[in-house]
Amino acid sequence: MMSETTYLRRKWFNRLMLGLSSTAAGLAILILGLILGYTLARGIGALNLDFLTQAAKPVGEVGGGMRNEIFGTLILIGLGSIIAIPVGLMSGMFLAEFASPKVASAVRFAADILAGVPSIVVGVFAYAIVVQPLHSYSALSAGVALAIIMIPVIARTAEESLKLVPNSMREAALALGISRWRAVVGVIVPGAMTGIVTGIMLGVARIAGETAPLLFTALGSQFGVQGLLNPIGALPLQIYNYALSPYPDWQQQAWAGAFLLIMLVLGISILVRWISSRRNNRPVIRNVKRSNKNDNDIRFG
Amino acid sequence: MTMTYDLVNENSHSKPNGPPINLEERKGILEVQDLSAWYGNTQAVKHISMSIKAQAITAIIGPSGCGKSTYIRCLNRMHEVSYKGRVEGCVFLDEKDIYAKDVDPVVIRRRIGMVFQKPAPFPTMSIFDNVAAGLKLTRLWSRRWELEEVVERSLRQAALWDEVKDKLQESGVSLSGGQQQRLCIARALAVEPEIILLDEPCSALDPAATLKIEDLMRSLAQEYTIIIVTHNMQQAARVSDVAAFLLADQDGVGTLVEYGKTNQLFTNPKDKRTEDYITGRFG
Amino acid sequence: MVPVKRENKWRTNRFAHIVDKLFPNMTLVFALVIVAILVGLIIVLNTDAIPAFSKFGFSFISSTSWDPVKENFGALPAIFGTLLSSFIGLVIAVPISLGAAIFLVEIAPTWLRGPASLIIEMLAAIPSVIIGLWGLFVLVPFVRSPIESWLGDKLGFFPFFQGPPFGVGFLAAGMILAIMVIPIITAVSRDAIRAVPDQQREAMLAVGATRWEMIRRAVLPYCRSGLVGGVILGLGRALGETMAVTMVIGNSYQLKASLFSPGATIASKIASEFSEASGGAFTGSLIELALILFAVTLLVNVVARVLLWRMTSVKGSSE
Numbered sequence: 001m002m003s004e005t006t007y008l009r010r011k012w013f014n015r016l017m018l019g020l021s022s023t024a025a026g027l028a029i030l031i032l033g034l035i036l037g038y039t040l041a042r043g044i045g046a047l048n049l050d051f052l053t054q055a056a057k058p059v060g061e062v063g064g065g066m067r068n069e070i071f072g073t074l075i076l077i078g079l080g081s082i083i084a085i086p087v088g089l090m091s092g093m094f095l096a097e098f099a100s101p102k103v104a105s106a107v108r109f110a111a112d113i114l115a116g117v118p119s120i121v122v123g124v125f126a127y128a129i130v131v132q133p134l135h136s137y138s139a140l141s142a143g144v145a146l147a148i149i150m151i152p153v154i155a156r157t158a159e160e161s162l163k164l165v166p167n168s169m170r171e172a173a174l175a176l177g178i179s180r181w182r183a184v185v186g187v188i189v190p191g192a193m194t195g196i197v198t199g200i201m202l203g204v205a206r207i208a209g210e211t212a213p214l215l216f217t218a219l220g221s222q223f224g225v226q227g228l229l230n231p232i233g234a235l236p237l238q239i240y241n242y243a244l245s246p247y248p249d250w251q252q253q254a255w256a257g258a259f260l261l262i263m264l265v266l267g268i269s270i271l272v273r274w275i276s277s278r279r280n281n282r283p284v285i286r287n288v289k290r291s292n293k294n295d296n297d298i299r300f301g
Numbered sequence: 302m303t304m305t306y307d308l309v310n311e312n313s314h315s316k317p318n319g320p321p322i323n324l325e326e327r328k329g330i331l332e333v334q335d336l337s338a339w340y341g342n343t344q345a346v347k348h349i350s351m352s353i354k355a356q357a358i359t360a361i362i363g364p365s366g367c368g369k370s371t372y373i374r375c376l377n378r379m380h381e382v383s384y385k386g387r388v389e390g391c392v393f394l395d396e397k398d399i400y401a402k403d404v405d406p407v408v409i410r411r412r413i414g415m416v417f418q419k420p421a422p423f424p425t426m427s428i429f430d431n432v433a434a435g436l437k438l439t440r441l442w443s444r445r446w447e448l449e450e451v452v453e454r455s456l457r458q459a460a461l462w463d464e465v466k467d468k469l470q471e472s473g474v475s476l477s478g479g480q481q482q483r484l485c486i487a488r489a490l491a492v493e494p495e496i497i498l499l500d501e502p503c504s505a506l507d508p509a510a511t512l513k514i515e516d517l518m519r520s521l522a523q524e525y526t527i528i529i530v531t532h533n534m535q536q537a538a539r540v541s542d543v544a545a546f547l548l549a550d551q552d553g554v555g556t557l558v559e560y561g562k563t564n565q566l567f568t569n570p571k572d573k574r575t576e577d578y579i580t581g582r583f584g
Numbered sequence: 585m586v587p588v589k590r591e592n593k594w595r596t597n598r599f600a601h602i603v604d605k606l607f608p609n610m611t612l613v614f615a616l617v618i619v620a621i622l623v624g625l626i627i628v629l630n631t632d633a634i635p636a637f638s639k640f641g642f643s644f645i646s647s648t649s650w651d652p653v654k655e656n657f658g659a660l661p662a663i664f665g666t667l668l669s670s671f672i673g674l675v676i677a678v679p680i681s682l683g684a685a686i687f688l689v690e691i692a693p694t695w696l697r698g699p700a701s702l703i704i705e706m707l708a709a710i711p712s713v714i715i716g717l718w719g720l721f722v723l724v725p726f727v728r729s730p731i732e733s734w735l736g737d738k739l740g741f742f743p744f745f746q747g748p749p750f751g752v753g754f755l756a757a758g759m760i761l762a763i764m765v766i767p768i769i770t771a772v773s774r775d776a777i778r779a780v781p782d783q784q785r786e787a788m789l790a791v792g793a794t795r796w797e798m799i800r801r802a803v804l805p806y807c808r809s810g811l812v813g814g815v816i817l818g819l820g821r822a823l824g825e826t827m828a829v830t831m832v833i834g835n836s837y838q839l840k841a842s843l844f845s846p847g848a849t850i851a852s853k854i855a856s857e858f859s860e861a862s863g864g865a866f867t868g869s870l871i872e873l874a875l876i877l878f879a880v881t882l883l884v885n886v887v888a889r890v891l892l893w894r895m896t897s898v899k900g901s902s903e
Binding site: 168169170171173174175176178179182183186187190191193 | 377379382407408409410411412414415417419421423424425426434435437438439485488489492
C-alpha cells in the first residue's frame with residue numbers, strides 16, 4: 001500500500017522533470033531565435049545597396065561594402081563544386097552500383113572519417129599541398145579545401161539516392177538491351193537526381209559558411225578578385241576580420257554580412273527539406289494492385 | 302528440325318527423347334538444352350529442355366516457387382544479373398548458344414525482350430522517351446523523325462497509341478496500371494526483338510486491363526514469338542498455343558514435368574502431376 | 585508487317601562494350617580519390633610536423649611556452665584549453681540536449697514534433713563564424729556581467745571563479761560550444777529514444793510508473809549506448825570547432841584553473857597564428873598541433889561510430 005505522500009511526491013517529481021525537459025527544448029529553440037533575431041536586427045540595418053555593390057574601403061574609412069567578398073564566396077563555392085561534384089558523384093555511383101561489399105565498406109569508412117576531420121585541419125592540408133608548392137595563397141587552394149569538405153557529403157547522399165532507385169528500374173533498362181553504364185547514366189542517375197541535387201545543395205550550404213579552411217588558403221584580398229592563383233576574399237572571412245576589428249562601422253558590416261550569409265545557408269537548408277518532403281508525397285499509381293512482393297527481392301517463383 | 306521430348310521425371314539426368322510435338326510446320330526459334338540455374342549454392346531449376354516454336358504463344362505454368370520466373374530470366378540472360386545468379390546448359394538462338402563465351406548479353410537482350418510483372422516505366426521520362434529509351438540509350442544519336450516513327454509504330458502495336466497520342470510528353474507514371482504495362486510492352490517492341498518474354502504481366506492488373514493485354518498478345522503473336530509465365534491457369538488456357546508445366550521437386554528445385562500443345566495438356570494431360578495441378582488438387 | 589531484318593544479329597556495339605568494361609573502373613578511381621585524400625592528409629601532417637617534432641620531441645606536449653622569437657613552442661595550454669572548453673560545453677549541452685530529445689519523442693504533441701526538430705536542426709546549419717559573431721557581441725558582454733560578476737562575487741572562493749571578469753574566456757567558450765553541439769546530441773539522442781520499442785514503455789507504465797519514471801527506468805537505459813554515442817559525437821564536434829571559439833576565448837596562452845581566464849584551444853591557436861607563422865619550427869609546431877587535433881578527433885569519432893553502430897544492430901536484432 002503506497003502512502004499518500006509518496007504518491008504525491010512522485011507525481012510532483014514527474015511534473016517537475018517533464019517540465020524541465022520541455023524547458024530544455026524551449027531553451028534550444030530560444031537560442032536559435034536569439035541568434036537569428038540579433039543577426040536580423042543588427043544586420044538588416046546595415047544591409048543596403050552600398051553594402052552589396054561597393055568594395056571595402058581602406059582601414060579606418062567609413063562606408064564601403066562587401067561586393068568583392070560576396071563574389072569571392074560565389075567563386076569559391078563554384079571552385080569547390082567543380083572539384084567535388086564529379087568526385088562525389090562518381091564515388092557514389094561506385095558505391096551504389098559497382099563496388100564489392102568489402103571495397104565499398106573501406107571507401108565508405110574513409111569517407112566518414114574524412115567527414116569528421118575538423119575543417120581547420122583540412123585547411124592546413126590544403127596549405128601544405130597547394131599554397132606551399134605555389135608559394136602563394138590562392139583561390140585554388142581554398143577551392144581544394146572546400147572540395148575536400150564537400151566530397152564526403154555528396155558521395156554519401158549520391159550513394160543513398162542511387163540505392164533508393166528500385167531494382168525493377170535497373171532490370172527494365174538492362175532487359176531492353178542497354179549496356180550497363182548507359183543504364184546507370186541514362187536511367188538510374190536521372191531517377192536519383194532529386195536526391196543527388198539535394199546532396200549537392202547540402203554540400204554548398206555547408207561550405208558557404210566555412211571560414212577556418214580559408215584563413216590560410218584564400219587569405220583574403222584587399223584588391224578584389226584577382227584570378228584563381230591569387231588570394232581572394234570571402235564573406236565569412238570578412239565577417240571574421242571585421243568582427244575582431246575595433247571599428248564600429250566594420251562591426252556593423254560584419255552583422256550585415258552575417259545576415260546575408262545566414263539567409264543563404266538557411267534558405268538552402270529549408271529548400272532542401274521542402275524538396276525532400278515533396279518527393280516523399282509523390283502521387284500513387286492508379287489501378288495497380290498492391291503486390292506483396294518487395295521490389296528488391298530475388299524472385300524464386 | 303524437329304526435336305522430340307520425353308516426360309522429364311524428377312530423377313532424370315539424361316538428354317531429352319520421347320513423343321513428338323505436332324507443331325512441326327513451325328520451326329523452333331529457341332532451343333533450350335539441359336538448362337539449370339542457381340542462386341549462389343541454391344539450385345532453382347534443373348535440366349529443363351524444350352523447343353520454343355516461332356510465332357507461337359508458349360505459356361510456362363506451375364505453382365508459385367517452382368522456378369518459372371527464374372527459368373524465363375535465363376532465356377534472355379537476365380538471371381546472371383541477379384545476385385549470385387548462375388546458369389548451366391545451352392540456349393540456342395539461330396543455332397548459336399547465347400551462353401557462349403563470345404556472346405554479348407546486351408545483344409541477346411535486344412533480340413529477346415522482356416516485360417516484368419510490375420509495370421516499370423521510367424518515372425523520370427515522358428511516354429515518348431520511355432518508348433524511345435531502348436533506342437536512345439543504345440545509339441550515339443538518333444534523328445528525331447526516326448524516333449517518332451518507331452514510337453508511333455510501337456505504341457500502335459501495343460494498342461496504346463490512340464489513348465496516349467495526345468499526351469506523349471506526359472510522364473510515364475501518369476497512366477493507369479494497364480496502360481503502363483502496355484507502355485512497357487511498347488518499349489520492349491521498339492527495339493524490334495524477335496522473341497518477347499512476359500513474366501506474369503497481368504498479375505498486378507485488374508481484370509479489364511488483363512483482358513486487353515491478352516488480346517494484345519494474340520495480335521503480337523502474328524509476328525513475334527511470345528513466352529509468358531503465368532500462375533493463372535485459365536489465362537494460359539485462353540491465350541497460349543503451347544504450355545510447359547514446371548514443378549518443384551522435393552528439394553525445391555524446379556523441373557519440367559510436361560510440355561505440349563495447350564488444349565492437349567489441359568484436356569488430356571500425360572502426367573498425373575499435371576492432371577492434379579490442372580484440376581486444382583494443389584497449387 | 586514483318587520485323588526489319590538486320591545484317592549481323594550477333595554484332596555487338598564495340599564502343600558501348602568497351603566503355604562498359606571501363607566505366608566501373610573509372611568510378612573506382614574516383615572513389616579511391618577519397619581514400620587518397622585521407623591517406624595524403626595523414627602523411628602530409630606527419631611530414632610537415634617533423635621540423636617541430638625533431639626539435640622538441642615529446643616534451644612538446646608538456647611544454648607551456650610559445651615564443652616565436654626564441655623558437656620555443658609547446659602544446660600543453662592548447663591541449664588543456666581544448667579539453668576544458670569541450671568539457672564545459674558538454675556539461676552544459678548534455679542535460680539540455682537530453683531534455684530536448686525526451687521532449688521531442690515523449691512529451692511533444694505529434695504536430696509539434698516535426699517543426700520543433702527542424703528548428704533545432706537549423707541551429708546546426710548556422711555557420712560557426714556567425715555564432716562567434718553573436719557570441720562576441722551578445723554573449724560575452726552578458727557573461728561579463730551579470731554572470732561572471734555574480735559568480736565572482738558569490739562563489740569567488742572557488743578557484744574556478746577567480747580572476748577579473750573579462751567576459752571572454754573559457755566560460756564563454758564553453759557556452760558557445762554547448763550551443764554548437766546541442767543540435768547534434770539532440771538529434772542522435774532523439775533517434776536513439778525513438779528506437780526504443782513501445783513494449784518497453786508499456787511494460788513500465790503497466791506496473792504503475794509515472795511518465796518520468798518510465799522514461800528514466802525503461803527508455804533511457806535501453807538506448808544508453810546510443811545516448812553515449814551521441815554525446816561522444818558531440819565531443820568530436822566540439823574538439824574541432826574553430827571560429828566561434830577563437831572569437832570568444834580571448835587567445836591567451838597560459839594554464840589557469842579559472843573559468844574566467846582567457847585561454848586557447850588547438851584550433852584557435854592554429855587559426856590565429858598560422859598565417860603569420862614564419863616556417864621552420866613555428867609552422868611545424870602549428871602543424872603538429874593540427875596532427876594532435878586530427879588524431880584526437882579521429883579517435884573520438886571512431887568510438888562514437890562504434891557505439892552507434894552497436895545501437896542500430898541491437899535495435900535490428902530485437903525487432
